[in-house]
């Protein structure tokens with residue numbers, strides 16, 4: 001039994017329904033050590049036959065038997081394996097990978113063997129020396145002459161130690177000197193025990209081989225032996241093949257990016273800007289929330305929800321909207337918003353309520369000291385106000401005492417702290433039982449100074465003081481809101497729910513809101529704004545995704561030959577897909593790293609610029625923000641490269657190799 005046997009090989013091409021038979025029943029057998037030339041008229045089917053022998057063509061009838069084993073050409077995996085293990089290709093137009101050095105070109109084939117990295121490197125160098133290119137290992141193919149390129153291709157074909165070398169017009173593009181040298185090499189390869197099958201148009205070239213097959217009209221017209229071929233008994237050793245490893249695919253992707261660095265860099269920069277702006281905006285969102293938290297925390301104590309009368313019948317409103325409604329009614333029908341003793345009684349009995357602190361909040365009041373006059377709201381001090389508000393002095397405890405805002409304090413003294421002890425006048429309008437306005441004035445001594453930063457100005461007296469002022473003016477003295485002390489912080493939410501469920505005369509009597517409710521509304525808005533901003537900046541990620549789609553498509557078109565070569569060397573469809581996907585992924589990862597670094601630089605710069613204005617680091621990038629942005633960028637990139645990579649993987653190898 002011969003090493004390679006072809007039985008009844010027939011093959012037709014179809015144009016529509018019309019059949020064009022190319023191979024019409026070929027029976028051949030080959031032995032190792034033979035150097036076979038196939039000669040014949042153009043279009044006679046020589047390349048078609050070579051593609052079948054080489055395991056590139058799956059659509060034919062007949063049998064290919066290798067070393068006694070029938071090749072199942074319907075199984076793509078078996079053919080990949082066969083090309084890797086048994087076949088080495090040499091093409092007319094060399095088909096070297098241009099972004100790899102000569103050494104790497106040879107190593108690409110060796111990467112599909114089980115040799116270690118050092119062994120691969122040594123063998124590639126050895127083979128290049130063997131074909132006379134010992135001094136050119138680190139050059140790129142573009143730096144070589146045609147003959148030299150073909151010798152690199154021969155070294156690559158030999159690398160995986162295949163049994164069969166298929167050379168499709170290997171001297172077609174060479175001058176006579178280089179042709180001679182290449183033929184000597186091929187002959188030598190046969191002498192070393194390989195089966196070399198070469199297609200040529202030239203009778204002189206064919207005369208160098210040990211056997212010539214003449215193809216005519218889809219048949220082997222003549223089979224002529226020129227001299228005895230070398231009979232090889234036992235091959236010296238055999239390399240074991242294996243598919244390309246993920247590490248090799250990554251490094252090939254990296255090499256290509258490096259070779260095409262300018263184009264790669266531009267795409268990476270596009271994506272990096274996207275990642276940078278998404279992270280920065282998410283970080284800004286965090287910072288703004290933190291800032292609001294800090295500001296509100298300075299103002300109010302979270303353990304004391306505030307309770308108002310509920311006057312809204314619309315059950316769809318949330319607590320903050322209901323309170324807003326009640327505060328609006330205060331301006332027109334104040335009496336309906338006050339909380340009388342029956343209501344207070346009910347409130348104090350609600351679950352988890354430990355104590356209640358009736359209080360007043362008046363929307364407008366004027367405070368004057370000599371000719372300094374400011375307008376602000378005016379309230380009684382209740383424990384829901386945080387003592388952190390007090391920047392100087394103490395809270396108002398006794399009658400005739402007031403705390404004023406730092407802003408006002410700085411206007412009435414040479415230095416704001418000097419306002420303590422000064423006597424000022426408060427003037428405001430309250431309402432009597434018939435809803436008629438009543439003017440109230442009081443002389444008050446400053447005992448404390450508050451600063452709520454941007455959040456609010458706070459002017460406050462004790463509850464008893466304000467009640468006395470109102471009583472003296474004949475105004476209503478029932479409180480218009482209540483601060484409620486809850487037994488435990490963990491019960492605040494539940495307590496608020498209970499208070500809101502109290503019904504008097506069939507209607508929801510109170511509306512209570514904890515700090516959380518107020519913050520939730522603010523957070524909803526800032527979150528929304530943050531995500532809108534991040535989404536807008538995410539548009540640049542989309543633009544870069546489009547760039548990736550376009551460049552991957554262009555890259556697939558440019559690298560069609562390379563895809564063909566890799567497939568001929570035995571790379572699987574999935575290897576090709578990963579090669580292109582990994583390249584995009586690599587760009588996305590580098591872009592993400594650059595984007596993250598830029599975002600942290602942006603954070604440092606913005607915080608430095610804005611700190612003097614608000615004494616707060618307004619950008620606060622969290623690990624989650626970084627992960628979110630990186631995940632989005634990688635998902636977009638993978639999605640963008642999916643279709644072109646799949647297209648690359650599905651290219652027909654024969655057509656890819658024929659691509660000009």
Ligand SMILES: Nc1ncnc2c1ncn2[C@@H]1O[C@H](COP(=O)(O)OP(=O)(O)OP(=O)(O)O)[C@@H](O)[C@H]1O
Nearest residue numbers: 013014020022040041042043044045046047048049
């Ligand atoms: N993909 C294809 N679709 C249709 N016809 C094809 C295809 N590939 C090859 N053919 C036809 O099959 C015939 C054999 O082609 P093949 O390339 O095998 O010939 P060849 O002997 O190698 O020719 P040459 O010496 O010019 O390279 C030709 O007539 C060619 O036009």
